[in-house]
Amino acid sequence: MITSFILLAFALWMYVFKGYVMGELSLISDGAAYYDHFKFFVDYFSRGIYPLWDATYYHGLPIEFFLRRIGSFNPFILLIMLFNKIGLAHFQSYILFLNIYYLTGMAGFCLLANRLLGHKMTAFVAVVLLSFSSFSTTVFDSYLIFTYVPMIWFFYFLIAFSQQPQRHFFLGMTFTAMLLFTTYILSTFFVFYLAFYPRAFKRISFQYWAFFKNNKIFVILCLLALAVSLIPGVLFFKEAGSGEIMMPSRSGVYTMSTENVMKVDRIHILRWAILEELIFSSYFLDNLRKLEPAVFYIPFFGIIIFCVGAWAVGLNKKLGLFLSWGTLLFLIGLPTTTPIFKFFDQYVFFFKYIRNLHFILWMIILPILVLFLAEQLRVFLSYSPRSRKEKAGLFIFLVLIHAGLAFFVSSFTTPIPSTYVTIVLSLLFFTLYFAGWLRPAFMLALLFLVITIEPFQAYGYFVQNVPHKRGDYLNRTKYNKFVFGLPRGPVDPLPPVFYFSMSWYAFLLQNFDLAVLGDYLSNKVILYDKVERLDPKNVDIDKIEKNFKEQQNIAFVPDSYPADQLAGSEGALPEKSQLIGNDSKEVGLISFGVNHVKFKADLPSRKFFVYNDNFHSNWEAFVDGKKVDLWRTNLSFKGLWVPAGEHVVYFRYGKDWQYALNFSLLAIFYFIFARLIWLSFKSRRHANEKN
Amino acid sequence: MRMKKIKNQIFGLFNRLIVIYFLIGVGFYFISDKNAIMTSKIAALDRLRPESFKYLVDISKDPSLFDEKKLREYVYYYQKVNDYSGGRADAYGMLGLCYYHLKDYKKAIDAYTKAAQDTPQFFWFHYNPGLIYFKQGQFKEAGENFKKALATNPVHAVVFISRSKLYVPLIQDKTIQETIVLENVQRAFKDCERLMVLSYQMDALKKEDRKPVPVVEKLTPQIF
Numbered sequence: 001m002i003t004s005f006i007l008l009a010f011a012l013w014m015y016v017f018k019g020y021v022m023g024e025l026s027l028i029s030d031g032a033a034y035y036d037h038f039k040f041f042v043d044y045f046s047r048g049i050y051p052l053w054d055a056t057y058y059h060g061l062p063i064e065f066f067l068r069r070i071g072s073f074n075p076f077i078l079l080i081m082l083f084n085k086i087g088l089a090h091f092q093s094y095i096l097f098l099n100i101y102y103l104t105g106m107a108g109f110c111l112l113a114n115r116l117l118g119h120k121m122t123a124f125v126a127v128v129l130l131s132f133s134s135f136s137t138t139v140f141d142s143y144l145i146f147t148y149v150p151m152i153w154f155f156y157f158l159i160a161f162s163q164q165p166q167r168h169f170f171l172g173m174t175f176t177a178m179l180l181f182t183t184y185i186l187s188t189f190f191v192f193y194l195a196f197y198p199r200a201f202k203r204i205s206f207q208y209w210a211f212f213k214n215n216k217i218f219v220i221l222c223l224l225a226l227a228v229s230l231i232p233g234v235l236f237f238k239e240a241g242s243g244e245i246m247m248p249s250r251s252g253v254y255t256m257s258t259e260n261v262m263k264v265d266r267i268h269i270l271r272w273a274i275l276e277e278l279i280f281s282s283y284f285l286d287n288l289r290k291l292e293p294a295v296f297y298i299p300f301f302g303i304i305i306f307c308v309g310a311w312a313v314g315l316n317k318k319l320g321l322f323l324s325w326g327t328l329l330f331l332i333g334l335p336t337t338t339p340i341f342k343f344f345d346q347y348v349f350f351f352k353y354i355r356n357l358h359f360i361l362w363m364i365i366l367p368i369l370v371l372f373l374a375e376q377l378r379v380f381l382s383y384s385p386r387s388r389k390e391k392a393g394l395f396i397f398l399v400l401i402h403a404g405l406a407f408f409v410s411s412f413t414t415p416i417p418s419t420y421v422t423i424v425l426s427l428l429f430f431t432l433y434f435a436g437w438l439r440p441a442f443m444l445a446l447l448f449l450v451i452t453i454e455p456f457q458a459y460g461y462f463v464q465n466v467p468h469k470r471g472d473y474l475n476r477t478k479y480n481k482f483v484f485g486l487p488r489g490p491v492d493p494l495p496p497v498f499y500f501s502m503s504w505y506a507f508l509l510q511n512f513d514l515a516v517l518g519d520y521l522s523n524k525v526i527l528y529d530k531v532e533r534l535d536p537k538n539v540d541i542d543k544i545e546k547n548f549k550e551q552q553n554i555a556f557v558p559d560s561y562p563a564d565q566l567a568g569s570e571g572a573l574p575e576k577s578q579l580i581g582n583d584s585k586e587v588g589l590i591s592f593g594v595n596h597v598k599f600k601a602d603l604p605s606r607k608f609f610v611y612n613d614n615f616h617s618n619w620e621a622f623v624d625g626k627k628v629d630l631w632r633t634n635l636s637f638k639g640l641w642v643p644a645g646e647h648v649v650y651f652r653y654g655k656d657w658q659y660a661l662n663f664s665l666l667a668i669f670y671f672i673f674a675r676l677i678w679l680s681f682k683s684r685r686h687a688n689e690k691n
Numbered sequence: 692m693r694m695k696k697i698k699n700q701i702f703g704l705f706n707r708l709i710v711i712y713f714l715i716g717v718g719f720y721f722i723s724d725k726n727a728i729m730t731s732k733i734a735a736l737d738r739l740r741p742e743s744f745k746y747l748v749d750i751s752k753d754p755s756l757f758d759e760k761k762l763r764e765y766v767y768y769y770q771k772v773n774d775y776s777g778g779r780a781d782a783y784g785m786l787g788l789c790y791y792h793l794k795d796y797k798k799a800i801d802a803y804t805k806a807a808q809d810t811p812q813f814f815w816f817h818y819n820p821g822l823i824y825f826k827q828g829q830f831k832e833a834g835e836n837f838k839k840a841l842a843t844n845p846v847h848a849v850v851f852i853s854r855s856k857l858y859v860p861l862i863q864d865k866t867i868q869e870t871i872v873l874e875n876v877q878r879a880f881k882d883c884e885r886l887m888v889l890s891y892q893m894d895a896l897k898k899e900d901r902k903p904v905p906v907v908e909k910l911t912p913q914i915f
Contacts, residue, residue, distance in 0.1 A: 271734065277735075279735035283739055283771050309708055338719070338723055339722065340722075
């Protein structure tokens, strides 16, 4: 019966946010950016290509960072492709995927709450409270869902494995940890778990050891898979320190530097953290008609439980665990208010790479708070008044609490009617419950109503307040097309605070006349007869700008270029470089893809072939299948020598091992996911047969 | 045995979550930096700030641009500024302006009164309610407000505006220099003198002898 009510809650949630599925409401903020990342990835992946480069993002950029953000190995991404295949538009497919992924997370939370609280009804309360808290709105305006769904399941498998050491739980832990590597969350949990359950910890450790001994190969394979899954992240981290890419809005470094760009500028951490988020959200609590994304909200029944629990419930181990763990994370999330963050920042190295401390509020503190409330409810409901006097005292207590809350709500700027209805229904629920007049079905129905009635109205306002017009967001629908000649004119400057770019391209945009640069970049391919070395530490901007403006027949290469190969063709050379248009006889396009471009060249003499797409050390060049030296040219682009005559010039991004690694990881993730489902079904069938 | 029972009862009495919350609250009070909390409040208020204040400047010039929804947004913002700052003269002043355009004259007067109590040296906190009183036919009150306005120093208006975090965005929108703010006040001073005299004259007249003054009807409260 509880399952039916949980499904009803999920259906109601989907109904409330149906505007997104119907395409009437717009994703915003990071939600829109991630939509774009997913679309880009899925467009290529559905054709069997693993994209590593995006030529349209500031004239070319490696997208490993975006792929790490979306979790490109997550098998759930196949859902988008499946929905696409059955004819749904990409936007609808993506939103459906988000919905299903979110509800998968909520199903995991229900199982987790059930394991932790050991009480089905309060687990039900926990999942409905969380589903209808603002946890759910993060689906449409942020990327937190891609972290918290695997995190919830990780904790479920962890707890389940600690209670019953079975293979599928261990595999589940491995799989979700592969999707997720949030060590600071996990480690703080272990510290408090150890503090509150020292004996259980000892027992569990022995249990784990026994499991390892009996399943050596299985455990080793799982750990190996976990280790392999860390490789892309480690490689990207290494690349972030190479100086090739720049992420100023994250690192605060706007000039070329070898400092790791993943390191977060202190200003970002200090400017907006948990306290700011809570103060901002408090502006909306007294007027839910203004509810909007990124506002921390919990259904009013949660506040009722909090008030009832505060007076009537004592501290037990579970409450102590939730309270202390949540409080520490809360204090960590206050970087300027308390000295706790400073301590962690100084002594725990990975704190330098955590950008949004306020995400702790959404991803960890909110679920912990819900579990904390659910446990309070469980303890409170376990009270059994024996005498009439006790019953009367309890009733008076409940009336006082509810009346006090009603008075509190009446002081709001604009209270919404459903908040009062919640208070009345809550009083009715508790009264009937302690009177023993509630049958299970009616009790669940009443609980369902008391939790959902206010969010149902509040989210009605929410959907009115979010942007309604859906667009193509970043408008990058033409990323699979190549043209030699682009429209002339000033190139779009980088915004004052930009997120991600190749370092040398940012240097060009920051230092050059944008009209000159725009004219230069309107030609994707340019042929030169001569090259000249330049010192990257001492760039003569005027000289290069003049070269671009006058289309001089000299390309600039780094000073590592061999001095004996500077000259091109012999004899009198033309003054101007040769710009290649769409109807050029010398250079034509053979093929263009996300990770490569192939040209045919028919040149009268040896030429330095410049392809105005950003250079990166992972690019390789081939002439007639033979690998040749590729140079960073004209500060930011790609250039190579091509001999006279007919040749095929091929540029390719990524080494063979990178593709092999990515496809192997996809295979490993998919295999483990399939195996996890299979083992879970098998275990369930086995348990049913046993019963 | 009895002692143990009493001990358990006392422990039971204090073993309440509210006691734990209280202890956490006390601990937080001692370790937290109060200035940082104030900075957090300001950061949160900044996020609540309407994208542009241009509309407020525009409606002050042209009341036909009336848009209730927009005005309510500003009212909400300035109310929150007051809630979290304990009341600021500039926020009350802006509230007065919004309420005037929403035709809620009582609230407008109340807001200007609070603003003037906090910052009596700001010309517009007297001139604007004077104008509202005048339009309402309360000439005595109008005259008193105009009189108070005339007693202020125009330079104080410039100083107040340049120091107010709420006025700065308005000035940025209009790229108004200090000199222009000063010129506006000086010009209004002249109007104010005439309005004060007119108010007292109207007040002296019998109700049936009073005639509408079209020039005054066209005047509206100003921001600066």
